[in-house]
Amino acid sequence: MELVKVVGANLRAARAERGLSLSETARRAEIGKGTLSELEAGRRNPTLETLYALAAVLDVPLGRLLVAEPESAAPVVVNRARGADLSGQVADVELMDRVVAGGQRLEVYRLHVRAGARYVSAAHRPRVVEQLLVHTGTLVTGPESAPETLGPGDYIRFDGGVDHVYQAPADDVTATLLMRYPDPS
Amino acid sequence: MELVKVVGANLRAARAERGLSLSETARRAEIGKGTLSELEAGRRNPTLETLYALAAVLDVPLGRLLVAEPESAAPVVVNRARGADLSGQVADVELMDRVVAGGQRLEVYRLHVRAGARYVSAAHRPRVVEQLLVHTGTLVTGPESAPETLGPGDYIRFDGGVDHVYQAPADDVTATLLMRYPDPS
DNA sequence: CCCGTCCGTTCTGTATATGGAACGACGCGA
DNA sequence: TCGCGTCGTTCCATATACAGAACGGACGGG
Numbered sequence A, B: 001m002e003l004v005k006v007v008g009a010n011l012r013a014a015r016a017e018r019g020l021s022l023s024e025t026a027r028r029a030e031i032g033k034g035t036l037s038e039l040e041a042g043r044r045n046p047t048l049e050t051l052y053a054l055a056a057v058l059d060v061p062l063g064r065l066l067v068a069e070p071e072s073a074a075p076v077v078v079n080r081a082r083g084a085d086l087s088g089q090v091a092d093v094e095l096m097d098r099v100v101a102g103g104q105r106l107e108v109y110r111l112h113v114r115a116g117a118r119y120v121s122a123a124h125r126p127r128v129v130e131q132l133l134v135h136t137g138t139l140v141t142g143p144e145s146a147p148e149t150l151g152p153g154d155y156i157r158f159d160g161g162v163d164h165v166y167q168a169p170a171d172d173v174t175a176t177l178l179m180r181y182p183d184p185s
Numbered sequence C: 001c002c003c004g005t006c007c008g009t010t011c012t013g014t015a016t017a018t019g020g021a022a023c024g025a026c027g028c029g030a
Numbered sequence D: 001t002c003g004c005g006t007c008g009t010t011c012c013a014t015a016t017a018c019a020g021a022a023c024g025g026a027c028g029g030g
Helices: A003-017 A022-029 A033-040 A048-058 A062-066 B003-017 B022-029 B033-040 B048-058
Strands: A091-101 A104-113 A118-121 A129-136 A139-143 A148-150 A155-159 A164-167 A173-181 B091-101 B104-113 B118-121 B129-136 B139-143 B148-150 B155-159 B164-167 B173-181
Touching: A003 A033, A003 A048, A003 A062, A003 B048, A022 A033, A022 A048, A033 A048, A048 A062, A048 B003, A048 B048, A104 A164, A104 B129, A129 A139, A129 B104, A139 A155, B003 B033, B003 B048, B022 B033, B022 B048, B033 B048, B104 B164, B129 B139, B139 B155
Parallel strands: none
Antiparallel strands: A091 A104, A104 A173, A118 A164, A129 A155, A129 A173, A139 A148, A139 A164, B091 B104, B104 B173, B118 B164, B129 B155, B129 B173, B139 B148, B139 B164
8 A cells, every 4th residue: 555545544544543623633634624634545655744743632552553553453463461561651671481490580571661651669578580671762761760761772771679660751662571570489 | 833844854765775866766666856846845744655765765654744853863772682683685683682580581582573574483393482562553463374464552472483474565663572592501 | 383403514715724836045066 | 085876855837726706506494
């Protein structure tokens, strides 16, 4: 599918998800509703600023409007590790794998921190090691006293035994979080 | 920084990285060079198609042109696990962590598969479990006889004991790869 | 029934993003 | 030194993305 059609479909889908009317969306984004109508129909080649205004109103990362939605995610999942879902306002945490072996435990999480969110995690027991692999967005994380700024591809390891913070100052952040516990409990 | 400036800066940086001249880039993208000149200067509000043509020529995921580059990634890395780098033409694989415990071994890799690449991995020893967490792009992976298509957020687990394939038909793919070996060797 | 309101599409005049021409600056070989 | 190619910028005519008006249809209250 050509790009303008993809963007149009994504816009319409995002708008439907939020239950907004076309007119209301256009009003909030301060664009003409004719513009939005033709955009969603895939009949116009939007300007960066138009896209940005819509992304903001629809609360969708700009980049997401530009890629074709994998038509269906569920059926391709071969062996999905459904785990604890600690989702909240600021972040989604989903347990993907857990390995208990040799007197220690390792958990792999998929982490999604929403744009603008800040979350402080109280200290875990000592000798818990946290590791983060940032994939998209900019994440400020680490011990609360000395957090670091990470971009895509960056990696951090720190002691979970002190208070630590997760903060996404700009964009949504996706990352992989590994927690290593010294005991198998 | 306003968005058009960000995009302009990203375009200029991407072009510089590839050592292309402005004129040559414009020619390849089939856009006017005046257009590109003013775009890079942050003086124009580009059209989706213009951006797309440039992203293709510069071989940058479209979304990446739209976000401000974290001004410097290196110094924020607190404790980078520098491991074996199996980088090649089609994919980069970087070992981020290794846990040997309880008679088994677990390795965490950051995986980057380039757009268009296809890579077939010969069967490992039996009982090796591979797990993949896709973060960006669309990845076709799994046993060579029956690969699956994964999008961002999708997860797959399969037996590494048979031939399996990694393929990025459209965009660059970033993912986390976990390899679990039954013995600590 | 008959307004009034809201919906999404189509239409229209204007603003502006576009490709390409023109330009001056620079480097290089003859 | 001169000519020639390429560079990046500025300028121009044209195409088109824009905002908003006009429109017909759906719905609901009086």
